[in-house]
Amino acid sequence: MTNGTWDPTFDAEKTRDARNVAPDLGALAGEGALQRVRAPERGGDQRQLESERPQRRPGEVVSAEAEGPSYYGLPVLKDPVWRWYIPAYFFTGGLSGACAVLGAAAQAAGGTGTEGLVRRCRVAAAAGAFASAGLLIADLGRPARFLNMLRVFRPTSPMNMGAWLLSEFGGEAAVAALPVVWRDAPRWLVRAGDLAGYGAGILGLPLVGYTGVLIANTAVPVWQGTRNTLPILFAFSGAVSAGALLQLWAPRWLHAQPGRARHTGPKMVLRFGRVAKAAELAVSFALDREAAARAPRVAWPLHRGASGAMLRAARGLIAASLVVDLLPRRGWRQRRALAVASGALAMAGTLLLRFGVVQAGRASARDPHATFEMQRRGRGGTEEAKNRGVARMPSLPGVEATGKESSVAGPGV
Amino acid sequence: MPNAPSDTVLSAGEALTRERAGRPGPAPRQMGFFTDTTLCIGCKACEVACKQWNQLPDDGFAFTGMSLDNTGHLGASTWRHVAFVEREEPLPGSGSPRDGAAAATLPFAELFPAGQPGPTSLLRDIAPSHIETPVPLGPTEKALGKFSWLMMSDVCKHCERAGCLEACPTGAILRTEFGSVYIQPDVCNGCGYCVAACPFGVVDRRMDDGRAWKCTLCYDRQKAGMIPACAKACPTASIQFGEVSELRARARSRVEQLHSRGVSQAYLYGADAASQPGTEGLHAFFLLCDQPEVYNLPPDPVVPTAKIVRSWWAMAAGVLSLAALAVGSAVTARRS
Numbered sequence: 189m190t191n192g193t194w195d196p197t198f199d200a201e202k203t204r205d206a207r208n209v210a211p212d213l214g215a216l217a218g219e220g221a222l223q224r225v226r227a228p229e230r231g232g233d234q235r236q237l238e239s240e241r242p243q244r245r246p247g248e249v250v251s252a253e254a255e256g257p258s259y260y261g262l263p264v265l266k267d268p269v270w271r272w273y274i275p276a277y278f279f280t281g282g283l284s285g286a287c288a289v290l291g292a293a294a295q296a297a298g299g300t301g302t303e304g305l306v307r308r309c310r311v312a313a314a315a316g317a318f319a320s321a322g323l324l325i326a327d328l329g330r331p332a333r334f335l336n337m338l339r340v341f342r343p344t345s346p347m348n349m350g351a352w353l354l355s356e357f358g359g360e361a362a363v364a365a366l367p368v369v370w371r372d373a374p375r376w377l378v379r380a381g382d383l384a385g386y387g388a389g390i391l392g393l394p395l396v397g398y399t400g401v402l403i404a405n406t407a408v409p410v411w412q413g414t415r416n417t418l419p420i421l422f423a424f425s426g427a428v429s430a431g432a433l434l435q436l437w438a439p440r441w442l443h444a445q446p447g448r449a450r451h452t453g454p455k456m457v458l459r460f461g462r463v464a465k466a467a468e469l470a471v472s473f474a475l476d477r478e479a480a481a482r483a484p485r486v487a488w489p490l491h492r493g494a495s496g497a498m499l500r501a502a503r504g505l506i507a508a509s510l511v512v513d514l515l516p517r518r519g520w521r522q523r524r525a526l527a528v529a530s531g532a533l534a535m536a537g538t539l540l541l542r543f544g545v546v547q548a549g550r551a552s553a554r555d556p557h558a559t560f561e562m563q564r565r566g567r568g569g570t571e572e573a574k575n576r577g578v579a580r581m582p583s584l585p586g587v588e589a590t591g592k593e594s595s596v597a598g599p600g601v
Numbered sequence: 602m603p604n605a606p607s608d609t610v611l612s613a614g615e616a617l618t619r620e621r622a623g624r625p626g627p628a629p630r631q632m633g634f635f636t637d638t639t640l641c642i643g644c645k646a647c648e649v650a651c652k653q654w655n656q657l658p659d660d661g662f663a664f665t666g667m668s669l670d671n672t673g674h675l676g677a678s679t680w681r682h683v684a685f686v687e688r689e690e691p692l693p694g695s696g697s698p699r700d701g702a703a704a705a706t707l708p709f710a711e712l713f714p715a716g717q718p719g720p721t722s723l724l725r726d727i728a729p730s731h732i733e734t735p736v737p738l739g740p741t742e743k744a745l746g747k748f749s750w751l752m753m754s755d756v757c758k759h760c761e762r763a764g765c766l767e768a769c770p771t772g773a774i775l776r777t778e779f780g781s782v783y784i785q786p787d788v789c790n791g792c793g794y795c796v797a798a799c800p801f802g803v804v805d806r807r808m809d810d811g812r813a814w815k816c817t818l819c820y821d822r823q824k825a826g827m828i829p830a831c832a833k834a835c836p837t838a839s840i841q842f843g844e845v846s847e848l849r850a851r852a853r854s855r856v857e858q859l860h861s862r863g864v865s866q867a868y869l870y871g872a873d874a875a876s877q878p879g880t881e882g883l884h885a886f887f888l889l890c891d892q893p894e895v896y897n898l899p900p901d902p903v904v905p906t907a908k909i910v911r912s913w914w915a916m917a918a919g920v921l922s923l924a925a926l927a928v929g930s931a932v933t934a935r936r937s
Contacts, residue, residue, distance in 0.1 A: 206658035218656030219817045222786050223678060225658045226809035259684060259897030260667045262674060265802040269793040286923070293927035299935045329791020329811025333771075336790045340772035344906045347794045348770035393924055397916035404912045405905045406797035407764060412905060415912040420919030427923050456934035463926050553797070560894050568901030569879015572908065579907050581767070 256564070258556045265407050267553040268546070273327035275542040277320050278399045281354065282426025282538075283433060284316020285395030288361055290430055292389020294456060295382065301452030306385070307368045308437055312430070313388055314365035317358040324354070344581040346402040350395075357395050360388035396426035403549060409562050410489050410552035411545075413482035417475040418545070424468040428506065429538040431461030435531030438524065454527070458513060465510040465534065472503055472541075485561040489548035498544030505537030631780035632823065633884035634832065635848040636754055637855060638896070639693065639867065640839035643683055643752035648672065650834035651681040654819065674897075675755055677807035680816035681831050686751035686895050693749070693890040694864030753896045754831070754840055757782070757803045757816035758871060759884035760904065765815075767906040768798035773813075780845065780884055781818035789813055800879070800902035818884075845884055849873060852888060859888075866890045870898060879903030 205225045209216060258264075268274075291309025294302040325334045337351035363384035367373040373381070400419030403411045411418065434457045479487035489495045512530040517523045552558050562568065572579060651657070657678040665671050668685040675682045763782045766774045773788035774795060784795075784804075791811040795804045804815045819829035827833070832842035841848060852869050859867040867890055869876065871883035879902050893900045 206661075207656055208659075209656060216656055218654060219819070219821055220655040220657035220678060220680075220814065223658060223807060223812075223814060224810040257892055257894045259686065259895065260665075262897060263802065264894075264897050264899055266676075266796045266799065266805050268797045269806045269808075289924060290927050293924070293931045297928050297931040297935065301935075302931065327793075329793065329806055329808075329813075330789070333788075333790035336771040336773070336788055337792075339788075340770075342767075342770065342772060344767035344909075345770045345794070346909070347768065347792060351770055393920040394916070396923065397920045400919075401909065401912045401916050402794075403797075405768065405909045406794075407800040407802075407902075407905055408797055411797075412908065415908060416915045419912055419916030423916065423919035423923050427926070452934050455937065456930045459930040459934055460927060463930070464923075467922075467926075549797075556894070556897070559899055563899055563901035563903075566901075568899070569877060569903035569907070570901055572903060573878030579910050581906055581910065 255557050256560055258560065262556065263554045264556040264559050265553040267550045268406070268408065270546065271327055272543075273323040275546040276539075277323040277327070278422065278542040278546075279429060279539050280316045280323060281320045281399060282396050282422060282542075283429040284313045284320060284361070285357070285392035286426040286430035287316060287433065288313035288357070288364075288385075288388040288392030289396065289427075290434070290457075290460060291364075292386050292392070294453070295385050295389075298452060298456060302456060305434065305453035305456065308434060309430075310361070310365040310368050310381075310385060310388075312433055312437070313392065314358075314361040317354065317361045320354060321358060324351075346398055346405050350398050350402060353391060353395055353398060357388060357391040360384045360391055364388050397423040403545070406549075407559070408549045408553045409482070409486045409555075409558040410479055411549045413486040413562060413567070414475050414478050417471055417478045421468065421471045421475055421541075424464050424471055425538045425541050427464035428461065428468050428509075428534050431457055431464055432509070432531040432534035432538070435461065435527040436535070438527060454523075458527075461530070461534065462510065462513050465506050465513070468506055468538075469503065469510070472499075482567045483558070483561040483565050485555065485558045486552065488555065488558065489551035493551055495544050495548035495551050498540050498547055502537045502541040502544055505533050505540065509533035509537060631845045631884065632818065632842065633759060633780065633845040633848060633886070634756060634818075634829075635841045635843070635852045635886060635888070636756070637839050637841065637852070637888045638751060638753040639859060639864065639888060639890060640837045641683070641752040641754055642837055642839075643669065643685055643750070644836060645672075645683045646834040646836060647681045647754050647831035647840055648679070648683055650830040651816075652679075654822070654830035655680065655817075675757070675803050675805070675815070677805040677810065677814040680756065680814075682755045684751075684753045684755055684896055686753070686891070688749055688751060688891070688895070689747050690749055690891075691747055693751075693866045694859065694862055751891060751895065753887065753889070754835075755896070755898075756831070756885050757818075758801055758880070758886070759816075759818060761874065761881035761884065762904045762907070763880075764798040764800050764904045764906070765795035765804050765813075767904060768794045770794060777818075777820060779818060779820070779823050781820065781823075782815075783817055783820055784813055784815060786812055786814070798905055800899055800904065848886075852886065855888060864890065877902065879907065 207216070207221075207225075287309045291306050291313060294309065295306045298305065325331045328334055337348065338355065340348065341352070342348040361384070364381050364387075367378045367381040370377075397419045400422035401415075404415035404418050406412060435454075438454065476487060476490055479490055490499055509530045512526055512533065515526060517526050566574075652659070657680065660672065660676070660679055663671060663673070665673055668687055670683065670685040672679055672682045759781045763774070763776075765784075766776065766782050769784075770792060771788055771790055773785045773790070775783055775785065777783045789812040791806055791813065793806050793813065795813050796806055804813050806813045819827070819831075822829055828842045832840045841851070843851075849872055852872055856867050856869060867888060869886060870889050870893055871877040871880065871886040874881040877883065881904075887896075887898070889896060889898075
């Protein structure tokens with residue numbers, strides 16, 4: 189500014205990066221100077237300033253005394269920044285992993301009549317793995333740096349474990365799917381594909397369930413509070429979605445093998461799906477119980493608000509799909525129609541479940557009383573200390589689980 | 602970089618020698634903050650100093666309408682946040698026999714760590730001879746009856762076991778030689794996991810930047826042998842910077858001092874592993890006068906990883922039954 193007049197360059201600087209540092213007066217060299225600002229008028233930190241309306245039922249009165257104190261009702265935690273890509277990834281990752289498991293099981297024990305099923309499983313697993321990677325990268329704040337996930341091996345971070353897992357799984361699934369897509373594949377490639385099919389099946393197992401551990405390893409009360417059932421729920425939800433996909437994507441009957449053997453694949457899918465759906469429903473009730481046992485407030489988002497509605501709808505869709513599966517069927521036309529109906533219902537149900545669980549976490553993070561109540565009831569740090577000391581993540585020899593290897597060097601050294 | 606020798610925790614020369622030698626000194630010092638909320642006057646100098654030194658962008662100048670706190674919470678570009686708590690309670694310690702009068706005899710230097718400038722760091726020739734704690738409100742307090750303010754300058758706690766650090770999948774978050782938890786902006790890929798993993802809601806991802814940010818405990822200033830900007834700017838020594846073990850001792854004697862003066866509510870939050878096992882103690886701990894929830898602090902925080910081992914076992918049980926189901930359905934479908 190000169191002679192008291194408004195300096196247009198100063199004004200331009202202000203709107204550009206919200207720092208008000210005139211370039212001729214000061215160099216941008218601070219710790220936060222690299223922070224990129226695209227929309228200064230919106231601000232970076234405004235998303236949680238409004239108090240979240242607690243998910244009260246109409247007419248329900250919760251007194252301030254019963255609730256305990258809070259800081260103007262503001263959230264104590266930051267709600268997860270993940271966008272729709274992440275629940276979508278939970279779905280595709282689970283689907284892809286469970287398809288690989290099913291494919292490997294059919295390959296090992298299915299015998300004749302399941303070759304078509306194995307092929308479809310492999311293609312679905314590979315496609316799902318690539319879709320998963322795409323979704324995960326798209327959600328990153330800096331997508332170009334996605335490979336940084338693989339620069340360390342950090343057992344305390346389920347996300348790091350998942351990144352390793354998904355990349356290995358993706359490789360196996362791709363090799364397994366190659367001879368399916370490329371009909372004239374050489375003999376060695378077919379053999380490699382068979383081997384990779386088993387590999388993908390083994391790696392697919394943790395891939396289906398680890399996402400449950402991933403979100404349980406957060407401070408979000410409803411996720412942390414359901415840490416023992418969430419991974420199992422996600423595992424069976426993945427299985428249901430895989431079964432549903434294979435019901436929808438049925439073999440071409442005219443080209444199927446003649447005789448009874450052609451029914452083996454669909455029959456296997458049907459049985460797998462029925463048990464998985466029943467298990468998912470049972471585990472979803474166990475999840476409610478686990479959350480309520482930690483603290484009643486922790487279980488609120490499972491029953492209330494948008495997340496409650498989504499989770500109820502998901503449960504209804506899975507149950508409806510199970511009922512359709514149990515209906516008597518005669519003739520291939522009827523079979524086909526029922527399979528499509530059941531598959532569509534189960535697909536929608538499992539997809540909704542993932543979005544519902546993520547939405548519940550968001551609501552839970554925004555409710556400070558969920559955190560306070562859970563910790564006041566002894567479900568915080570003292571619980572661990574009382575039992576057996578605060579647990580540490582076990583790790584392979586030579587691997588520092590918490591990444592403290594950097595403690596001596598410090599950043600930039 | 603400006604550097605006044607009297608302000609140093611580690612002289613610039615010493616720091617340089619260590620750097621040139623290519624390895625750190627004998628034992629890395631664990632540095633941290635002790636935030637004494639009974640001394641906070643809510644001036645927000647720490648917020649301003651932090652923004653200014655670190656050259657952080659503004660927050661959009663929102664108006665919360667709830668108190669004098671228009672910042673609301675810590676965030677990607679807010680690394681210090683002063684909380685204003687309005688309570689229908691008397692000021693802690695007010696009405697005690699030693700309220701006011703006795704406090705006046707306390708030599709001011711007692712409150713300050715060695716090497717840290719006094720409250721008038723910019724005008725060093727002025728040094729008060731005493732401080733009255735807690736500051737009596739006088740007629741205002743009498744008019745308002747049961748009413749008091751509590752103020753607290755919140756900051757990243759630099760936990761001994763940090764949820765963000767243990768969750769970070771890229772290794773972008775590490776522990777520095779000063780014991781602080783540091784996010785390397787050139788490594789962070791913005792996955793957002795640390796945001797959900799922090800039990801204090803400190804870390805945040807700035808949407809238009811894409812990366813996670815939080816307090817660095819002024820790593821650059823410490824490297825140059827200076828104390829963090831917020832502690833430097835604090836006019837009442839509410840924010841005290843120093844070696845963690847030394848700060849703990851000082852904090853304990855401060856609590857005793859307050860208790861002896863009738864401020865019986867005073868206690869330390871997160872000072873060590875015994876009082877906060879979930880984090881094994883904070884490197885930036887607090888002296889509070891009410892329940893932690895009042896200041897928007899979790900009463901019993903825990904690093905999420907402490908509870909995750911059983912979750913992995915649950916997952917193993919789940920997926921193994923899934924494998925059994927897949928093989929079982931294959932075998933039975935084949936036989937029928």
